[in-house]
Amino acid sequence: MIETTPAPGRRADEILTDARNLCEPVLREAIAWLPDPLRLMGGYHFGWSDVDGSPRSARSGKALRPALTLGTAVACGGTTAAAVHAAAAVELVHNFTLLHDDVMDGDQSRRGRPAVWKVWGIADAILLGDAMHALAVRLLVAALPAVAASAAVAELEMTVIEMCRGQHEDCGLGAARLADVGEYARMAMGKTGSLMGCACSLGAICAGADAATVSRMNTFGRELGMAFQFVDDLMGIWGDPAVTGKPADDLARRSMSLPVVAALGSGTIAASELAAMYYGPPPDISMDTERAAALVESAGGRHRALRDAQQRVDAAIAALIDPSTAEDLVALAHLVSHRDR
Amino acid sequence: MIETTPAPGRRADEILTDARNLCEPVLREAIAWLPDPLRLMGGYHFGWSDVDGSPRSARSGKALRPALTLGTAVACGGTTAAAVHAAAAVELVHNFTLLHDDVMDGDQSRRGRPAVWKVWGIADAILLGDAMHALAVRLLVAALPAVAASAAVAELEMTVIEMCRGQHEDCGLGAARLADVGEYARMAMGKTGSLMGCACSLGAICAGADAATVSRMNTFGRELGMAFQFVDDLMGIWGDPAVTGKPADDLARRSMSLPVVAALGSGTIAASELAAMYYGPPPDISMDTERAAALVESAGGRHRALRDAQQRVDAAIAALIDPSTAEDLVALAHLVSHRDR
Numbered sequence: 001m002i003e004t005t006p007a008p009g010r011r012a013d014e015i016l017t018d019a020r021n022l023c024e025p026v027l028r029e030a031i032a033w034l035p036d037p038l039r040l041m042g043g044y045h046f047g048w049s050d051v052d053g054s055p056r057s058a059r060s061g062k063a064l065r066p067a068l069t070l071g072t073a074v075a076c077g078g079t080t081a082a083a084v085h086a087a088a089a090v091e092l093v094h095n096f097t098l099l100h101d102d103v104m105d106g107d108q109s110r111r112g113r114p115a116v117w118k119v120w121g122i123a124d125a126i127l128l129g130d131a132m133h134a135l136a137v138r139l140l141v142a143a144l145p146a147v148a149a150s151a152a153v154a155e156l157e158m159t160v161i162e163m164c165r166g167q168h169e170d171c172g173l174g175a176a177r178l179a180d181v182g183e184y185a186r187m188a189m190g191k192t193g194s195l196m197g198c199a200c201s202l203g204a205i206c207a208g209a210d211a212a213t214v215s216r217m218n219t220f221g222r223e224l225g226m227a228f229q230f231v232d233d234l235m236g237i238w239g240d241p242a243v244t245g246k247p248a249d250d251l252a253r254r255s256m257s258l259p260v261v262a263a264l265g266s267g268t269i270a271a272s273e274l275a276a277m278y279y280g281p282p283p284d285i286s287m288d289t290e291r292a293a294a295l296v297e298s299a300g301g302r303h304r305a306l307r308d309a310q311q312r313v314d315a316a317i318a319a320l321i322d323p324s325t326a327e328d329l330v331a332l333a334h335l336v337s338h339r340d341r
Numbered sequence: 342m343i344e345t346t347p348a349p350g351r352r353a354d355e356i357l358t359d360a361r362n363l364c365e366p367v368l369r370e371a372i373a374w375l376p377d378p379l380r381l382m383g384g385y386h387f388g389w390s391d392v393d394g395s396p397r398s399a400r401s402g403k404a405l406r407p408a409l410t411l412g413t414a415v416a417c418g419g420t421t422a423a424a425v426h427a428a429a430a431v432e433l434v435h436n437f438t439l440l441h442d443d444v445m446d447g448d449q450s451r452r453g454r455p456a457v458w459k460v461w462g463i464a465d466a467i468l469l470g471d472a473m474h475a476l477a478v479r480l481l482v483a484a485l486p487a488v489a490a491s492a493a494v495a496e497l498e499m500t501v502i503e504m505c506r507g508q509h510e511d512c513g514l515g516a517a518r519l520a521d522v523g524e525y526a527r528m529a530m531g532k533t534g535s536l537m538g539c540a541c542s543l544g545a546i547c548a549g550a551d552a553a554t555v556s557r558m559n560t561f562g563r564e565l566g567m568a569f570q571f572v573d574d575l576m577g578i579w580g581d582p583a584v585t586g587k588p589a590d591d592l593a594r595r596s597m598s599l600p601v602v603a604a605l606g607s608g609t610i611a612a613s614e615l616a617a618m619y620y621g622p623p624p625d626i627s628m629d630t631e632r633a634a635a636l637v638e639s640a641g642g643r644h645r646a647l648r649d650a651q652q653r654v655d656a657a658i659a660a661l662i663d664p665s666t667a668e669d670l671v672a673l674a675h676l677v678s679h680r681d682r
Contacts, residue, residue: 035506100471104464123445123512126467127505130441130474134501137478141494146487153482153494160475164468165376171464 012335015328019067019087022080026088030135037120041128045095045116061111064228065090067332068196069203072217075326078207085143086152086202092136093156094195097163099129104171112245133160144206151214152205159198166190170256181304184261188229189222196225216319220329223316228336230309233257234302237293251289251296254278258308263301270299313337353676356669360408360428363421367429371476378461382469386436386457402452405569406431408673409537410544413558416667419548426484427493427543433477434497435536438504440470445512453586474501485547492555493546500539507531511597522645525602529570530563537566557660561670564657569677571650574598575643578634592630592637595619599649604642611640654678 031042043049047058066087073083101107102115103125109115117125137156141149169187179187200221204214236250236257250257264271264278274295277287296302313333320326372383384390388399407428414424442448443456444466450456458466477497482490510528520528541562545555577591577598591598605612605619615636618628637643654674661667 034502037509038502038505100467104467124509126441126445127509130470131502131505133471133474134498134505138495138498138502141491141498146491149491149494150482150487153490154479157475157479157482161375161379161472161479164379164472164475168379168465168468 012331015071015331016063016067016335019070020063022070022084023063023066023088023091026084026139027091030088030092030139034131034135037124038128038131041116041120041124042132044119045099045110045128047111047113051119061091061094063091064332064336065094065196065199068199068221068224068329069206071326071328071332072200072203072221073207075320075329076204076207076209076213076217078203078209083203083206085139086206087199089136089139089152089156090195090199090202092132092139093160093198096129096132096136097160097167097195099125099132101167103129104167148205148208152202155198155201155205155214159194162190162194166192166194179256179261180265181258181262184256184258185226188226188258192229192232193222193225196228197222213321216321219319220316223312223319224333224336227309227312227316227333230258230305230312231337231339233259234305234309237296238302249289251292252287254283254287258305259296259301261301262304263296263299266299266301268299270295274299309337353672356412356672357404357408357676360411361404363411363425364404364407364429364432367425367480368432371429371433371480375472375476378465379469379472382457382461382465383473385460386440386451386469388452388454392460402432402435404432405673405677406435406537406540409540409562409565409670410547412667412669412673413541413544413562414548415544416661416670417545417548417550417554417558419544419550424544424547426480427547428540430477430480430493430497431536431540431543433473433480434501434539437470437473437477438501438508438536440466440473442508444470445508489546489549493543496539496542496546496555500535503531503535507533507535520597520602521606522599522603525597525599526567529567529599533570533573534563534566537569538563554662557662560660561657564653564660565674565677568650568653568657568674571599571646571653572677572680574600575646575650578637579643590630592633593628595624595628599646600637600642602642603645604637604640607640607642609640611636615640650678 027046028048031039031046033039034042040049040053043053044051047056047061049055069087069090070080070083073080073086098110099116102110103117103122107115108118115125116128120128137153140152140156143149144152166187166189169183170191197218198221200217201214204217209217233250235244236248236255237259239246239248241247250260260274260278264275274292277292277295313336316333317323317330320329323330368387369384369389372380372387374380375383381390381394384394385392387402388397390396410424410428410431411421414421414427439451440457443451444458444463448456449459456466457469461469478494481493481497484490485493507528507530510524511532538559539562541558542555545558550558574591576585577589577596578600580587580589582588591601601615601619605616615633618633618636654677657674658664658671661670664671
């Protein structure tokens with residue numbers, strides 16, 4: 001969605017496919033280790049099986065976070081083999097937070113299928129999330145040398161706490177009358193940036209990188225995560241559901257997103273009309289989403305999100321010590337800013 | 342509630358008070374590290390502050406688990422100083438599971454005050470539990486040497502997974518027509534025995550004990566945890582609320598507990614009448630709890646729970662390599678079997 005130079009090196013889709021192929025056996029082994037019925041529910045959540053446990057061939061998530069861990073390990077002079085368990089741990093934490101977020105937000109579907117809590121109830125969805133959190137940490141200490149494991153676990157758990165803070169703020173944003181762009185960015189850093197930063201930190205730790213390098217790679221991941229979120233926000237209004245696979249219903253749901261927050265805070269006449277549409281009628285009155293999208297655009301919200309996403313990608317790439325030795329990471333950065341799904 | 346010889350050495354209440362005094366500063370420091378409002382909610386949950394953050398002087402929980410960790414460390418030739426962070430980590434995991442269990446079970450109060458989810462809502466209670474889980478693990482890797490940290494973290498997370506399984510089974514027991522005593526014991530091991538076993542394993546790990554000793558101490562804690570649960574079950578029917586500080590309402594709530602499960606499975610006439618009272622009327626019809634308690638007793642449920650609790654305490658003490666070097670643990674074991682609150 002943003003104009004940049006073409007991605008060098010391997011195509012990003014291949015990088016994601018490779019990451020998925022490397023990680024999935026580790027993830028499957030981890031989930032298989034859970035006691036039933038958590039194992040069944042975990043397999044369903046990842047898209048490997050149906051509610052009754054029969055296998056499905058559909059692929060699971062995008063594997064962007066595992067690809068960041070593996071790409072960072074290689075960029076820091078390590079191997080994918082030494083980082084694959086850390087990549088799987090990050091994916092487990094991502095999915096643990098999805099399971100809990102779906103309960104908190106009342107989101108009924110996940111990746112086009114009923115969410116775990118809709119199928120098995122809230123209690124089991126909370127428990128499966130808790131168990132995946134535990135599995136992620138167990139995977140790190142089982143697979144990494146003790147010193148690297150301690151560093152990786154500390155990083156992962158600080159990230160979980162930051163994500164909890166971000167999700168708390170996200171739950172509150174709907175109620176808040178006017179979040180400003182800074183507040184929104186802070187929430188997005190907690191919800192999305194922090195775990196992408198952690199994915200990169202863990203890759204660097206697995207490669208034996210020094211603390212300064214781990215910190216730079218963390219910045220790369222965080223900035224990229226912010227870009228990812230802002231592009232997601234753009235797709236939540238102007239995306240094509242046939243391509244993204246999910247409805248572009250952010251305005252209909254009166255969700256907060258960077259374009260909306262920026263538009264509402266613009267001080268324009270369009271902002272006033274948009275605020276009246278967002279906050280005036282009771283939540284069950286449906287929204288004229290075409291009109292709302294036009295108002296967000298004329299109030300400068302779309303432009304702001306496009307610009308901020310590009311700036312974040314640029315900041316991510318600037319954090320790389322030598323982009324020429326990090327071809328896969330640069331390709332993933334371009335994918336994030338160009339993606340349409 | 343069970344007759345045994347008097348506890349040797351220090352009085353168990355002193356041991357618990359010492360454990361609480363050692364652990365609380367570490368717990369307070371950990372909670373203070375959380376971002377607001379998780380910090381505020383955490384302080385409220387532990388009983389250190391009111392809803393608005395103003396300090397309270399009331400004490401928090403019993404500190405039995407921290408006392409087990411510290412006592413095991415000393416019994417294995419280590420120091421309490423080397424084990425205090427592990428003791429606090431176990432207490433954090435215990436409280437993380439309480440927070441989530443209260444959401445799942447719809448329990449409105451905790452330690453005589455409204456549960457966190459009643460005050461701040463379900464989303465924040467889930468997030469606070471997630472953050473406390475993360476804090477526990479972070480505490481271990483921050484405080485222990487890397488090799489001990491890896492062993493301790495692996496043990497803790499395997500325990501969390503076992504606890505998730507136990508809580509899942511507990512959620513299902515109400516609906517099940519007739520759980521047998523074996524099924525009930527398995528659930529109780531997941532919910533209560535496993536974390537007390539972990540508390541002891543971690544104490545042994547902090548003392549540098551070998552794997553065989555860690556495993557024996559784990560058995561000590563698990564068996565003691567089962568005794569603790571069975572005594573809790575007895576107090577849930579015959580306890581004095583003025584002493585225990587909580588209502589003896591297990592029968593009114595038609596909860597499953599060892600006395601009830603044993604009575605229902607006894608094949609007696611009393612069992613049939615009890616089953617009719619438990620499963621016959623709709624849940625909103627109140628139960629004649631005096632009659633139900635008499636039936637549980639005449640069907641042998643009370644005797645069975647008393648006998649099993651004593652057997653578990655005996656098995657716990659038998660797991661100690663040399664009870665004479667584990668005075669505090671023996672005193673705690675006797676406290677668990679004699680306790681009336």
